[in-house]
Amino acid sequence: MNSFNHLIPPPLEFEVLEHDRVIARVKLDYLHQRVDVWQDHTVEPVFLPFPCKPKVSVSDVLDYFESRCVPRTRHHIDKILASMGLSEYVPTDIVKHTHGVLYDDYVWLRFSGEELTCIDIHPRYASDQGRG
Numbered sequence: 329m330n331s332f333n334h335l336i337p338p339p340l341e342f343e344v345l346e347h348d349r350v351i352a353r354v355k356l357d358y359l360h361q362r363v364d365v366w367q368d369h370t371v372e373p374v375f376l377p378f379p380c381k382p383k384v385s386v387s388d389v390l391d392y393f394e395s396r397c398v399p400r401t402r403h404h405i406d407k408i409l410a411s412m413g414l415s416e417y418v419p420t421d422i423v424k425h426t427h428g429v430l431y432d433d434y435v436w437l438r439f440s441g442e443e444l445t446c447i448d449i450h451p452r453y454a455s456d457q458g459r460g
Contacts, residue, residue: 340420341440346375346433348446356389363389375435393419396428396437 337358344352351371355364363384365377373379377392394400397419398408409417412425427449428437434452438444 337420343438344377344428344435345438345446346371346435351375351435352377354384354389356386358386361386375433390419393423393428396430396435397422397426 339358340354340356342354342356343350344354349371350368352365352367354377357363363386365384367376367378369376378384378388381388398405400417402408405417409415409422412422414421414425423437424439427439427444428435429450431452434446434450436446436450
């Protein structure tokens with residue numbers, strides 16, 4: 329069984345932000361199938377990744393990632409993926425590249441080790457601030 333451990337992705341830590349406010353912190357352990365989540369429940373539930381969910385699974389996190397991606401069925405998805413340096417539709421890889429930015433809101437993901445702010449990665453916020 330241990331010979332397959334190299335196929336399991338390493339643990340993943342990320343924050344969910346609304347503008348530059350951290351509204352959730354997530355630690356995802358693929359090997360042990362465990363997810364530790366802190367969410368700021370003073371924030372509107374619509375912005376939280378797992379509102380009203382007392383226990384979050386790895387599958388829930390992967391579904392959340394996909395909800396922050398370009399749809400699988402988008403016309404020319406292969407070209408969109410290629411522009412990100414990807415050959416397959418893997419939501420985790422896509423959000424690592426896009427930070428889960430959607431034009432409709434100011435929620436985004438910052439992964440462990442990154443020192444980014446909203447203006448660095450969100451084109452709408454950057455244009456609102458006169459940097460676009």
